[in-house]
Amino acid sequence: MIIARRIRWLGGALLVLLMALILMPFASMFTTALHQSGTYPNGLDWPSQPQWGNFGAAFQAANMGAIFSSSVLIVVAVVPVSVMIATMAGFALGQLRIRGGQLVFLLFLLGLTLPFEGVIVPIYYEIRSMGLLNTRWAIILPLTGLYMPFGIFWMRAHFMTVPHELSEAARVDGANTWQLFWRVHVPLARPALSSLGILMAVWTWNQFLLPIVLVDDPLERTMAGALGAFQGQWGTDIPLLSAGSLLILAPTIVIFVVFQRHFVTALLQGSLKG
Amino acid sequence: MIRTTTSSPREDRGTSRGSASRALQVRVRDARLHGWLFVLPALTAYGVFVLWPLIQTFKYSLYQWDGVAPAQWTGLDNFKTVFSDPDLISALEHAFQLIVFFSGIPVILGLAVATLMQRLAPRRISAVARTVLFLPQVVPLVAAGIAWSWVLSMSGVVNQVLSALGFGGVTRAWLGDFGTALPAVGVIGAWVLLGLCTVLLVTGMSKIDPALYESAQIDGAGALREFLAITLPGLRQEIGVCVTVTVVAALSAFDIIYISTRGGPGNATMVPGLMIYQLAFFNREVGLASALAVVLMVLVLVCILPIQWLTRKTSDA
Numbered sequence: 163m164i165i166a167r168r169i170r171w172l173g174g175a176l177l178v179l180l181m182a183l184i185l186m187p188f189a190s191m192f193t194t195a196l197h198q199s200g201t202y203p204n205g206l207d208w209p210s211q212p213q214w215g216n217f218g219a220a221f222q223a224a225n226m227g228a229i230f231s232s233s234v235l236i237v238v239a240v241v242p243v244s245v246m247i248a249t250m251a252g253f254a255l256g257q258l259r260i261r262g263g264q265l266v267f268l269l270f271l272l273g274l275t276l277p278f279e280g281v282i283v284p285i286y287y288e289i290r291s292m293g294l295l296n297t298r299w300a301i302i303l304p305l306t307g308l309y310m311p312f313g314i315f316w317m318r319a320h321f322m323t324v325p326h327e328l329s330e331a332a333r334v335d336g337a338n339t340w341q342l343f344w345r346v347h348v349p350l351a352r353p354a355l356s357s358l359g360i361l362m363a364v365w366t367w368n369q370f371l372l373p374i375v376l377v378d379d380p381l382e383r384t385m386a387g388a389l390g391a392f393q394g395q396w397g398t399d400i401p402l403l404s405a406g407s408l409l410i411l412a413p414t415i416v417i418f419v420v421f422q423r424h425f426v427t428a429l430l431q432g433s434l435k436g
Numbered sequence: 437m438i439r440t441t442t443s444s445p446r447e448d449r450g451t452s453r454g455s456a457s458r459a460l461q462v463r464v465r466d467a468r469l470h471g472w473l474f475v476l477p478a479l480t481a482y483g484v485f486v487l488w489p490l491i492q493t494f495k496y497s498l499y500q501w502d503g504v505a506p507a508q509w510t511g512l513d514n515f516k517t518v519f520s521d522p523d524l525i526s527a528l529e530h531a532f533q534l535i536v537f538f539s540g541i542p543v544i545l546g547l548a549v550a551t552l553m554q555r556l557a558p559r560r561i562s563a564v565a566r567t568v569l570f571l572p573q574v575v576p577l578v579a580a581g582i583a584w585s586w587v588l589s590m591s592g593v594v595n596q597v598l599s600a601l602g603f604g605g606v607t608r609a610w611l612g613d614f615g616t617a618l619p620a621v622g623v624i625g626a627w628v629l630l631g632l633c634t635v636l637l638v639t640g641m642s643k644i645d646p647a648l649y650e651s652a653q654i655d656g657a658g659a660l661r662e663f664l665a666i667t668l669p670g671l672r673q674e675i676g677v678c679v680t681v682t683v684v685a686a687l688s689a690f691d692i693i694y695i696s697t698r699g700g701p702g703n704a705t706m707v708p709g710l711m712i713y714q715l716a717f718f719n720r721e722v723g724l725a726s727a728l729a730v731v732l733m734v735l736v737l738v739c740i741l742p743i744q745w746l747t748r749k750t751s752d753a
Contacts, residue, residue, distance in 0.1 A: 173556030180549060181568045184627065187583035188571075190593050194586065205586065205593030244481075251478035260471030266479065273486050275680075275740055277688030279709040280733040283716045283725055284492035285485065287503070307485025310478050339470040368576035370691045375717065386576035386691075393582055393695060400586060411579040418574040419567075426570060426635060 188408075195220075195405035202400060213401070220406035223396060228381045229388040230413075232298065233367055236384055239302045241362045244309045245355060251310070252317025253343055257329060267318065273311035278371050281308075289376055300376035301384065305369065309362055320354040321347065357428035360421055367414060385410050493733075496726035503722050514727035524728060527706045530618060531687045531735075534707065537622025538629055538686035543678050545626075546633035547671075551663070553634070554641045566638070569631035577628065581695030584624045585611060588696075611697050617704040624692050629685060633678040640674035641667065676747025683739050687732065708732045 190205050196212040197203040199219065220226070251270075255263045289300045324347065332346045348355070366384060373387025380391035389410045396403050418425055497514055501507035518524050549569075553562040572580060587593045588610040595607035610620040648666045657665065668675075690709035693699060699706035699714075708728055716725035 169556055170558055173552050174558045174561045176552060177549075177557050177561050177565045181565055184568055184572065184631070186593060187580070187587050187627070190587050191583045202591055204591050205589075205596045247477040247481060250474040254471040254474035258471035258474070260475065263471075263475075266475060269487070270478075270482065273482065275684050275736055276486070276490075277684070277709065277732060277736060279688055279690060279712045280729045281486060281489035281493060283496065283712065283722060283729065284489035286716070288485075288489060288492075303481075304485040307481040307483075310482040310486070314478060339474075343474070364574060368578075370576065370578050370694075371713075374694075375713070386578045389576065389578045389582070390695065393578075403582065404586065407579050407582045411575045414574050414576065415571070418571070422567060425574070426566070 191404040191408055194401055195408055197401045199401050200399050216401055216405040217409060220402050220409055223402065224388065224392045224406050224409070225381060226406075226409055229383070229385060229410075232382055232388075233385045236298055236301055237363050237366050239298070240305050240309070240366050241359055244306045244313055244362055245359050247306075248310060248313025248358070249317045249348065249351065249355060250343070251314045252319075253321050253347055255314065256318035256321030257324060257326075257347065258339070267314070270311045270314050273308070274315060276308075276311070278308065282371060282375055285372075286375055295376060296378050296382065298377070298382050301369070301372050301387075304372060304376075305366060309365070313358060313362070316358050317351070317354060320351055324350060357424060360417075360424060361428050364414060364417070385413070493726045493729050496722055497730050499723045501722045502720040503716075504720075507723070510723065514723045515731070517724055518727050518731050523703055523706065524711065526703055527708050527711045527728075528731070528735075530705065530707050531689070531732075533618060534622055534625065534686040534689055535683055537619065538625040538689070539679055539682035541622075541626040542629040542633040542682055543675060546630060546637050546678065549630075549634045550637035550641055551667070553638050562638075566635055569634050571631065572628045573632050577691035578695050580624060580628055581692045584627070584692075585696045588620050588623075611705075612701055614701055614704050617697055617701060621689075621693055621696060621705050624696065625686065625689065628692075629682050632681065636674050636678055637671060640671045644670040672747050676743055679743050679747075680740055683743070684736055687736050687739065 186206075193206055193208055194203055195216055196214065197207075197209045197216075198211075198213055199216055203209070254260050255267050260266075285304050286295075289295055289304070294300045294303070328346065328350075329342055332342050337345065368386045369384050370386045370390060373383035374390055377383050377387065380388040383391070389407060392406050392410075393403060396406065496507075498509065498511060499507035500510045500514070518528075549565075553565060557565075589595075590607075590609045592610075594610060598604065598607050608616065610616045644666065648670075649662060652662050652666060688709050689707050690713070693705055693707055693710055694713075697705045699710050709732070712725045712729050712732070715721045715728065
């Protein structure tokens with residue numbers, strides 16, 4: 163028993179060490195952010211006079227308020243619509259079992275592991291010909307399309323597990339297809355829907371390739387895209403860059419901690435099903 | 437890959453139950469038509485912003501085009517360039533080298549950490565570790581790139597620790613050194629993906645029947661034998677998922693490299709994703725960029741399909 167306890171203690175210590183390694187880059191960024199702006203501090207070094215004002219300065223320099231509301235706008239435009247149309251399609255493919263559905267599903271599966279780099283060049287010319295370059299629509303519209311494979315995969319898997327008898331009973335009670343969907347199946351799908359929504363929100367917030375290719379103005383981008391521009395502009399001022407980066411990643415961390423359980427299950431099921 | 441629950445058409449039911457059920461059948465048939473209306477919005481979005489661009493990528497790859505002047509048909513010339521130009525070949529090679537870091541380290545280390553969490557460490561620490569390990573998966577890759585550029589820089593934590601341990605001689609700007617830049621980028625990817633793999637594997641381990649371990653212990657099996665005979669086969673599907681996700685991440689790496697090295701020094705960390713971006717939007721070689729994009733997409737499929745086939749086949753039976 164004593165040996166067993168010692169092993170448990172050792173296992174715990176190893177895990178703590180691992181956590182320290184994982185958190186180390188964040189810690190280094192944090193201590194660096196507190197140094198005098200424009201200096202080159204050491205990687206992990208608590209300053210004698212912490213410059214908390216750096217966070218305010220970075221907020222100003224990056225125009226964080228505008229970036230934040232831009233990102234929120236993009237998320238709000240992408241996520242509800244994507245979740246809605248993916249759910250409708252998933253319902254048709256998983257529950258209504260429409261004729262030719264298997265073929266349509268295969269078509270969507272094709273996009274499941276597609277690297278965005280594979281289609282970014284034509285998307286650029288397509289968005290340009292639509293006259294939408296440098297607007298938020300240039301991020302919103304393609305993302306909605308790019309999220310369909312996963313969204314449909316996810317929702318179809320959910321609707322496959324709902325017993326058919328439920329639909330039949332609703333039909334006998336006189337429900338048409340839309341009522342069947344909206345009144346019966348959507349309320350039951352709420353857990354799957356919210357997981358999908360959280361995933362898409364985080365992916366959108368963190369999306370980088372689309373903003374840097376399609377939108378020049380950082381203030382019209384997502385958080386991650388704006389951070390790229392911020393690095394380009396302030397890359398030599400390490401404390402300011404660290405402070406700005408921390409501000410930009412703070413919202414995702416807060417959302418993660420709040421929705422933690424949801425999040426982990428969503429991502430796990432997401433990758434398991436994928 | 438696609439799991440279908442057994443679904444035989446239910447039309448044979450209630451054929452003799454009179455007009456009410458006939459009306460029901462009509463509605464079910466209507467529903468199948470209406471069903472297409474449900475698929476239509478998603479199909480439109482997907483068609484316009486994925487399928488159509490996909491076709492265009494294939495089309496562009498057969499032309500020489502600077503994005504402005506009329507395009508010139510060149511057949512497969514762009515593909516010949518992809519497989520003969522040393523810069524492009526080395527970009528493809530780097531993508532495969534990154535697999536070692538993006539997939540190899542997270543899966544192997546993930547197995548060790550998952551075992552530790554599941555069987556050895558105190559429960560409460562394991563729960564906290566799950567959350568912490570998952571954190572890199574949530575923050576933007578761009579932020580990870582910025583943080584790690586700083587950690588791996590000349591005055592960063594890595595060199596600080598090395599100097600403190602008396603290895604001052606090996607300190608360097610890890611991302612700026614031709615020999616270490618690619619492995620350094622790989623370490624960043626491993627840091628991001630380790631948590632996802634670990635948590636996936638822990639979840640898989642908790643589904644393995646504990647009775648299997650008990651009987652193995654009665655048979656006198658050691659820890660290693662237990663791991664090889666019970667844990668590893670039981671995790672087949674989860675390992676498959678880890679490998680799939682991480683291989684795709686390695687082959688299509690972009691954000692981390694764009695932020696930390698921009699493909700440098702020289703071309704030491706150039707990867708296909710970044711190359712496509714530069715060729716298309718800076719060198720104005722849209723055709724060549726598209727050919728590389730086609731090659732990248734085919735490579736992803738060629739790597740993924742065998743993994744799916746190997747890891748799903750028996751677990752579904």
